[in-house]
Every structure is written in C-alpha cells, then in structure tokens.
Amino acid sequence: MSAGAESPEELAGRVCKGDPGAVARALNLVDDRRSERRAEALDLLDALEGRARGRRIGITGAPGAGKSTLLDALATALRARGRTVGILAVDPSSRKTGGALLGDRFRMGSSARDAGVFFRSLAARDQLGGLSEVAGASLDVLAAAFDSVFIETVGVGQSEASIADFVETLVFVAQPAAGDLLQFMKAGILEWPDVFFVNKSDLEGLAARTATELRAGLGLGRSSGGHGKAGEEASDRPPVLCGSARDGVGIDALIDALDAHHATLDRSGEGIRRQQASRIARIEGALARRYGSFGLARLFSARPLADFVAEDPTCSAERLIDRLGARFEADFSPKSGA
Amino acid sequence: MSAGAESPEELAGRVCKGDPGAVARALNLVDDRRSERRAEALDLLDALEGRARGRRIGITGAPGAGKSTLLDALATALRARGRTVGILAVDPSSRKTGGALLGDRFRMGSSARDAGVFFRSLAARDQLGGLSEVAGASLDVLAAAFDSVFIETVGVGQSEASIADFVETLVFVAQPAAGDLLQFMKAGILEWPDVFFVNKSDLEGLAARTATELRAGLGLGRSSGGHGKAGEEASDRPPVLCGSARDGVGIDALIDALDAHHATLDRSGEGIRRQQASRIARIEGALARRYGSFGLARLFSARPLADFVAEDPTCSAERLIDRLGARFEADFSPKSGA
Numbered sequence: 001m002s003a004g005a006e007s008p009e010e011l012a013g014r015v016c017k018g019d020p021g022a023v024a025r026a027l028n029l030v031d032d033r034r035s036e037r038r039a040e041a042l043d044l045l046d047a048l049e050g051r052a053r054g055r056r057i058g059i060t061g062a063p064g065a066g067k068s069t070l071l072d073a074l075a076t077a078l079r080a081r082g083r084t085v086g087i088l089a090v091d092p093s094s095r096k097t098g099g100a101l102l103g104d105r106f107r108m109g110s111s112a113r114d115a116g117v118f119f120r121s122l123a124a125r126d127q128l129g130g131l132s133e134v135a136g137a138s139l140d141v142l143a144a145a146f147d148s149v150f151i152e153t154v155g156v157g158q159s160e161a162s163i164a165d166f167v168e169t170l171v172f173v174a175q176p177a178a179g180d181l182l183q184f185m186k187a188g189i190l191e192w193p194d195v196f197f198v199n200k201s202d203l204e205g206l207a208a209r210t211a212t213e214l215r216a217g218l219g220l221g222r223s224s225g226g227h228g229k230a231g232e233e234a235s236d237r238p239p240v241l242c243g244s245a246r247d248g249v250g251i252d253a254l255i256d257a258l259d260a261h262h263a264t265l266d267r268s269g270e271g272i273r274r275q276q277a278s279r280i281a282r283i284e285g286a287l288a289r290r291y292g293s294f295g296l297a298r299l300f301s302a303r304p305l306a307d308f309v310a311e312d313p314t315c316s317a318e319r320l321i322d323r324l325g326a327r328f329e330a331d332f333s334p335k336s337g338a
Numbered sequence: 339m340s341a342g343a344e345s346p347e348e349l350a351g352r353v354c355k356g357d358p359g360a361v362a363r364a365l366n367l368v369d370d371r372r373s374e375r376r377a378e379a380l381d382l383l384d385a386l387e388g389r390a391r392g393r394r395i396g397i398t399g400a401p402g403a404g405k406s407t408l409l410d411a412l413a414t415a416l417r418a419r420g421r422t423v424g425i426l427a428v429d430p431s432s433r434k435t436g437g438a439l440l441g442d443r444f445r446m447g448s449s450a451r452d453a454g455v456f457f458r459s460l461a462a463r464d465q466l467g468g469l470s471e472v473a474g475a476s477l478d479v480l481a482a483a484f485d486s487v488f489i490e491t492v493g494v495g496q497s498e499a500s501i502a503d504f505v506e507t508l509v510f511v512a513q514p515a516a517g518d519l520l521q522f523m524k525a526g527i528l529e530w531p532d533v534f535f536v537n538k539s540d541l542e543g544l545a546a547r548t549a550t551e552l553r554a555g556l557g558l559g560r561s562s563g564g565h566g567k568a569g570e571e572a573s574d575r576p577p578v579l580c581g582s583a584r585d586g587v588g589i590d591a592l593i594d595a596l597d598a599h600h601a602t603l604d605r606s607g608e609g610i611r612r613q614q615a616s617r618i619a620r621i622e623g624a625l626a627r628r629y630g631s632f633g634l635a636r637l638f639s640a641r642p643l644a645d646f647v648a649e650d651p652t653c654s655a656e657r658l659i660d661r662l663g664a665r666f667e668a669d670f671s672p673k674s675g676a
Contacts, residue, residue: 062400292630294667329632332670 008040012047018084018145020118027120030137030318038322045140045316052143054086055262058163059152061173066199067152070173070245075117077251078148086142089121089152090135118146133289136282137318139166164192165281168274169261171195171254174214176206190217195257196240201249207242214240236264279317280309286321291328299328346378350385356422356483358456365458368475368656376660383478383654390481392424393600396501397490399511404537405490408511408583413455415589416486424480424487427459428473456484471627474620475656477504502530503619506612507599509533509592512552514544528555533595534578539587545580552578574602617655618647624659629666637666 006014011029014022030041059067068089075085120142122135135151142149153163164170172193196214201207218237239257243250265271284305288296299305305324312320344352349367352360368379397405406427413423458480460473473489480487491501502508510531534552539545556575577595581588603609622643626634637643643662650658 288630290630290632292626292628292633294628294633294663295630298670325632332636 008043009047012044012051012144015044015048015141015145016051016053020115023086023118023141023145024120026141027138030141031122031134041137042316042319042322045137045318046314048140048144049314049316052140054143054146054149055169055258056139056143056167057148057150057258058167058170059150059173060163060170060193061199062175065173065175066245067173070197070199070251071150071152073245073248073251074148074150074255077248077255079116081255083147084116084118084145086118086146086149087120087152088135088138088142088150089119090123118142133286136166136286137316140316140318162285165278165285167278168265168271169194169258171197171258174198174210176200176210190214194238194261195254196238197250197254198240198242199245201242201244202247211240211242276309280305282317283309283321283324287324287328290325295328298331299324346381347385350382350389350482353382353386353479353483354389354391358453361424361456361479361483362458364479365476368479369460369472379475380654380657380660383475383656384652386478386482387652387654390478392481392484392487393507393596394477394481394505395486395488395596396505396508397488397511398501398508398531399537400513403511403513404583405511408535408537408589409488409490411583411586411589412486412488412593415586415593417454419593421485422454422456422483424456424484425458425490426473426476426480426488427457427490428461456480471624474504474624475654478654478656500623503616503623505616506603506609507532507596509535509596512536512548514538514548528552532576532599533592534576535588535592536578536580537583539580539582540585549578549580614647618643620655621647621659621662625662625666628663633666636669637662 006025011022011026015026026044029037029044032038032041059071061067071087071089075087078085120138122138139149139151151163151166170193172195174196176198196211196218198207198211198214215237218240241250241253241257243254245251262271265274284296287299291299308324309320312323315323344363349360349364353364364382367375367382370376370379397409399405409425409427413425416423458476460476477487477489489501489504508531510533512534514536534549534556536545536549536552553575556578579588579591579595581592583589600609603612622634625637629637646662647658650661653661
C-alpha cells in the first residue's frame with residue numbers, strides 16, 4: 001500500500017470505496033504544487049469523474065455563528081443514519097505565516113474519532129476570491145468517497161457567491177441578533193443560500209425573531225428558489241430553521257431539509273443544470289485567477305466556455321482548466337526581451 | 339460649470355477645494371467604463387497625485403456590527419472638530435441585478451445633510467476580491483478633497499487583507515458576543531486592524547468581555563503593531579476601545595485613537611512605508627484581476643513591480659496600472675485564429 005506503487009486509477013478505486021488512507025493520499029496529491037505530480041493528479045481526477053456519490057453542501061456564516069459545532073452535530077446525526085461524511089474546512093490564510101491559522105486539532109468534537117467521518121482543513125492561500133485553489137478538486141475526491149460532503153467557509157456576502165459554485169446546496173448559519181433584516185440584505189446574504197439555520201435558539205426569543213426577519217427578507221429580497229438561479233421551483237422560498245448545534249436541537253430537521261432539497265433538485269432537473277453551471281463557474285474562476293479578465297476575454301471571444309465544457313463531458317474540471325490554460329499560454333509569445 | 343467645458347486639471351483644482359459638485363463629477367469620471375473617458379480619468383488622477391490631504395481609514399466588520407451607524411457618529415464628531423469627511427461605502431453587488439443592493443438612501447442619518455460630509459456608495463461588482471475595481475481611484479479623489487476619508491466594507495477575514503491595501507489605518511468594528519477569541523482567530527481578523535472598536539457597549543458586560551478577549555488575542559495572535567507589517571512600533575498592540583455608535587459613546591476616544599495612530603505613522607516613517615507598500619499592492623491587485631497570476635509572473639519576471647513604481651513617483655497608481663497593462667498586452671500576440 002505504498003503511495004509510489006499505486007497508479008492514479010488504483011488510488012481512485014480505493015477512494016471510491018471510502019478508504020480514509022486513500023482519501024488522504026488523494027487530497028495530498030491534488031494539493032501538490034510540484035509540476036511533476038500535476039499529471040498524476042489530473043489522471044486521478046479524470047478517473048474519479050462521474051463517480052461522485054456524495055452530495056456537496058456548503059456551510060457558511062459569520063465567525064462565531066457556530067459552523068464548526070453544527071458540522072460536528074451534523075456528522076454525528078448523519079452517522080446515526082448510516083451515512084459517511086467528508087468535511088473540508090477552508091481557513092483564512094495568514095499572509096504573514098502563509099499557512100492556515102488553525103489546524104484540525106481545534107475543530108470537531110465527538111464525531112472526529114469515527115472512521116466514517118473524514119475531516120480536512122485547507123488554507124485559503126492569499127488568493128483573490130479567498131477560496132482555496134484546490135477546493136474544487138478536494139471536493140471531487142471527497143464526493144467520490146463519502147455520502148455527504150461539506151465545505152465550510154467563514155464569510156459573509158461575496159463569499160456566498162463563490163462557494164455556491166462548488167456545491168449543490170448552500171446552508172447559511174445565522175446567529176440570533178446578528179443584525180436586522182437590513183443587515184442581511186446589505187451583506188448580500190439573502191440571494192444564495194438554499195437553507196437557513198438560525199443557530200443558538202437557546203438565546204430566548206432572539207432566534208425566533210431573527211428567523212422571522214429572514215423569512216420576511218426572503219419574500220422581499222429574491223425572486224427565485226435559491227442558489228441564485230431561477231427554476232421551476234421559483235416560487236418556493238428556502239426554509240429557515242431554528243436550532244442549537246451545541247445542544248443537538250434541530251439537527252434532524254436540518255438533515256431532512258437537506259434531503260428534501262436534494263430530492264427537489266433531482267426531480268426538477270435543476271440538479272443537473274446546477275452541476276453544469278457549477279462546473280463552468282469553477283473552470284472560469286480558476287482561469288480568471290490565472291489569466292485575469294483579459295485572459296478570459298481572449299480565450300472565449302470566439303467560443304464560449306460552455307462549448308468547451310460540453311465538448312469534453314468526461315474529463316475532469318481540473319483537466320479542462322489545464323487544457324484551456326495551455327491554449328492561452330501557447331498564444332502568448334513575449335516580444336520584449338524580459 | 340458644465341462638465342464638458344472643464345479640463346481634468348480644472349476639475350482637479352475644484353476637487354482639492356472640497357467642492358462637492360466637483361467631487362461628484364470626479365467620482366463619476368473615474369467610474370466611467372467608456373474607453374474614451376479613460377484618458378480623461380487618468381489625467382485627473384495624475385493631476386491629483388501628491389495632493390492628498392485626507393487620511394484614509396478603513397472601517398470593516400461583520401454585517402450588523404454597526405459600521406454605518408459608527409460612520410455617521412464619526413462624521414458628526416469630526417465635523418464638530420471642524421474637519422471635512424468623505425465616505426466611500428462598498429456594497430456587495432447582486433449577481434442577479436448587477437448593481438449595489440442598497441443605495442445611499444438607506445444609509446447615514448444626521449450627518450448626511452451637512453455639506454462638509456460627502457457620501458458615495460460603490461457596488462463591489464462581482465469581481466474576484468470583492469472590492470470595487472474603482473475603489474482606489476475613488477479614494478484618491480476623496481483624499482484630495484476632504485480631511486478624513488473612510489472606506490466601509492462588509493466583511494470578515496479575507497476582506498481585511500484586501501482593504502488594508504487601500505488605507506493608512508484599519509478599524510475593525512466588533513459586536514459583543516459575536517464570538518469568542520477562537521472565532522476571531524479563525525476568521526483571521528486579529529492580524530490587520532490598527533484599532534478595534536467593540537460597539538454596542540450598552541449590551542451589559544458583553545462588550546467588556548469581548549474587548550478583554552480581543553486584547554488577549556492580540557497578545558497571542560500577532561507579532562507586529564498592526565496592518566500586517568512589522569515596524570519599530572512592533573511591540574505596540576493596537577488599542578481595543580468600547581463604545582456605542584448609536585448613543586455616541588466612545589466616538590471621541592476613537593477619533594483620538596485614529597489621530598494618535600496617524601501621529602505614530604508620521605513620526606516613525608511607517609506612514610511613508612505603508613503608502614508605498616499600499617501603492618504597490620493596489621497596482622498588483624488591479625493587474626492580477628486583469629492578467630491573472632500568469633500575467634503578473636510575466637510582467638515582473640525580470641524587474642519587480644517595486645522598481646516600476648519607484649521609477650514613476652509622480653504618476654498616479656491608475657496610470658501605472660494602465661501603462662503596465664499595455665506593456666503586457668503588447669507582448670501578447672495571438673497565434674491561433676480565434
């Protein structure tokens with residue numbers, strides 16, 4: 001079982017069986033900065049393409065809202081239902097130290113010692129956009145291995161829009177009294193989430209009031225059913241639940257809401273549309289970070305990105321990113337000396 | 339006083355006199371997307387270069403922390419000290435509508451009707467990084483016109499790092515009980531701010547506890563005096579103040595802390611270093627959005643950006659961005675048909 005003797009295809013097979021050691025090796029591989037490992041990583045991701053079994057769920061909210069505690073409670077409750085869980089936490093990087101501020105040791109309580117729960121934290125790496133460059137590929141690995149895959153990011157406002165590109169379902173964790181409706185609207189929070197969870201319902205009355213304000217805001221603030229995309233479910237407003245992650249209150253209701261959302265996605269065909277839109281947004285985001293708005297305009301002036309994506313339905317998103325990048329760079333011929 | 343008859347130099351002269359109409363025209367000009375207006379905007383910014391009289395102060399914090407209320411109170415208190423105030427608020431854009439979610443009408447109370455207080459809101463425009471592309475140029479205009487210039491952004495974590503590139507002083511507005519120390523650390527908040535203001539001190543006891551936690555965290559969580567840069571003031575920890583923006587409590591102490599910070603910057607020479615670093619970071623950020631990491635590597639493989647900046651000390655940051663961009667694009671010759 002040495003990593004060196006293992007082909008990307010063999011590694012993919014083990015990942016799909018949910019082998020934690022294989023998942024860890026696969027995550028290390030897709031996070032490897034060395035160019036000689038890149039080809040191997042792309043082979044792995046191609047081999048995993050189309051084999052995802054896990055639902056991708058984003059958990060976002062302000063610092064202190066209780067996201068980590070909620071994830072711990074969700075993991076425990078999902079294990080009780082016999083499902084395996086993969087969790088990716090994106091920590092803001094320190095510009096000074098260049099690494100994630102906090103490691104895994106600060107996170108996750110009871111569920112962390114269960115082999116059916118896999119946890120990995122990623123540094124956001126001081127890049128534009130904040131989400132780690134390898135978050136997409138890491139989620140591809142986890143979704144091949146586990147039934148429920150969560151990505152947790154700290155953030156309000158802009159970050160919801162960016163995490164929405166990586167998940168099927170976005171959960172916003174609100175804290176009671178964190179602000180009135182106007183504050184939520186100002187932060188641009190109402191548009192993206194599919195499910196709202198007002199945590200800390202033990203704070204008497206405040207959670208219920210916050211939930212009421214959120215529901216009112218959802219009636220005013222958005223025209224579609226969530227995730228920023230209109231669909232046939234357009235008139236449905238996303239559920240706003242109350243609970244306490246610390247005391248395990250409302251966790252089963254949250255899982256039921258997630259399941260219901262997935263069932264709706266499957267039934268309406270919105271799930272497929274979302275996956276395609278998400279694939280395009282993820283490729284576009286990666287190319288924008290590497291080649292900027294100028295590069296995007298050059299790459300897709302004649303043919304839109306959607307055409308390239310439709311042309312190669314079986315190769316991984318990361319492969320497409322590399323292929324399109326190589327195309328752009330081949331067109332770039334420095335004329336000046338430097 | 340028709341805008342058409344006014345040269346960029348004339349407009350710059352009026353901006354420097356604090357003429358609100360001229361400031362509004364100048365802000366419209368630097369925000370103009372039409373290429374034929376770009377040359378005029380660059381002439382204006384060149385004419386304003388080196389004529390800044392205002393201090394640039396960033397105000398950041400989670401939604402609901404009370405940033406807008408605090409700005410209103412600060413503006414009122416600064417006017418009472420005879421200073422003029424310019425405020426730039428960056429609203430998260432809606433991806434759906436393409437505009438700022440909220441206009442000026444939702445913001446600012448008493449101070450907004452005073453001619454010595456100028457307010458403008460900018461849409462963040464769905465770009466990587468979240469901060470508006472024109473925020474830097476808009477601040478250049480405001481800093482030429484007013485004594486105290488504030489930029490307000492919603493955000494936690496990553497956004498502090500990006501706003502730090504645009505200001506001399508960064509204020510983080512915390513709300514009591516928004517989270518414990520670990521939450522602040524997880525969000526990466528402790529590294530950047532120069533001054534902390536724990537708002538809503540009317541919440542009995544909580545504000546004081548939050549301030550104590552922040553002070554403890556600052557002892558642990560950072561090695562330098564603020565703004566992410568080490569200096570001779572390295573052993574100084576940034577002040578953590580308590581107050582209530584709504585009730586006007588602690589506002590004078592906050593202004594005194596800002597003044598003290600500016601005096602320290604001037605005395606130590608750190609202010610000049612920070613301005614230079616900020617200029618470089620702002621140019622780099624703009625070029626990264628346009629040309630990506632690939633473009634940056636190509637542009638600065640032989641000579642670092644700092645050299646280009648040092649070479650042209652009298653031209654505006656925006657002019658340098660355009661000049662370096664033109665250099666990159668000139669090197670780009672598409673070989674393939676598309």
